[in-house]
Amino acid sequence: MDYSPPKKRSRLPREVWKWLQSLELAISPRNIRRDFSNGCLVAEIFSWYFPEDFSLHSYHNGVSLGTKQSNWSQIEKVLVKRRISLMKESINGTIHCKPGAAEALIQEIYTLLTNRRIQTVQEEALDFSDQSYQEHLPMVARATASKAIKNNLRLSEELAENNISTTQSKIHNIIHRHVELRREERIQNPPW
Structure with a gap:
């Protein structure tokens, strides 16, 4: 499977791309905004770290708002159980495909799961407006x-x-x- 970064310029740092590649995800993310909006890839990322909590067959790879909300609701329930919190603005921005939201969310997940800090997102205020x-x-x-x-x-x-x-x-x-x-x-x- 080809895990090269997408042709379209993404604001994800190289180290985050390498981390995503190392996870060998079922679907190679091409359009970050679209591919992460329904939560399936996020659930798959978390399943690498918490396989007993994330059963991937219960997530649906759809584009409807109902599907996205259902998937994210399941993810949030497991994260609450694990006492992990993600920024609500990032999740909502990712669901609604706001520019920069998915990138911020992925970097936040990367920081949580790897205990590494990234300079780009953590120091900036989240603003998903134009x-x-x-x-x-x-x-x-x-x-x-x-x-x-x-x-x-x-x-x-x-x-x-x-x-x-x-x-x-x-x-x-x-x-x-x-x-x-x-x-x-x-x-x-x-x-x-």
Whole structure:
């Protein structure tokens, strides 16, 4: 099986790729965001360290939101039993395929299971929005408020959240962040 890193540039450090390769996973991860979102590969990784707790036949390799939530619920139950906790933001970001979330989760798992520290993720605050990307764009190319909502709120997040007021709150926060960014731009560049 080919375990070379994917052609698309990933933010996983080389040592983490080597570790993933050493586990000889059933499916070679190609698209980190997609391949780890349903939890099957995460369960397989944990099964190498805790084989008695993770029976891989009970995890389904599907892409529906229900399948993802079911798999992650099983994983979280076993981790609670083992007194292992993963950051909820990383798990939710991974489920909803947020940029950088799966990479952060994999590095967190790597750190937990190998007792090795990685400089890249542990020192950075987790932010799965497109704000840093937008800040690097010229002002005329930056997203509008409606595009910011579309970029930062996945449909699967809306479907997973049963409470409409929580979804509205997320939308309000995205718009507020967008307005604040525009306000800062105008202060920094008054003639524009």
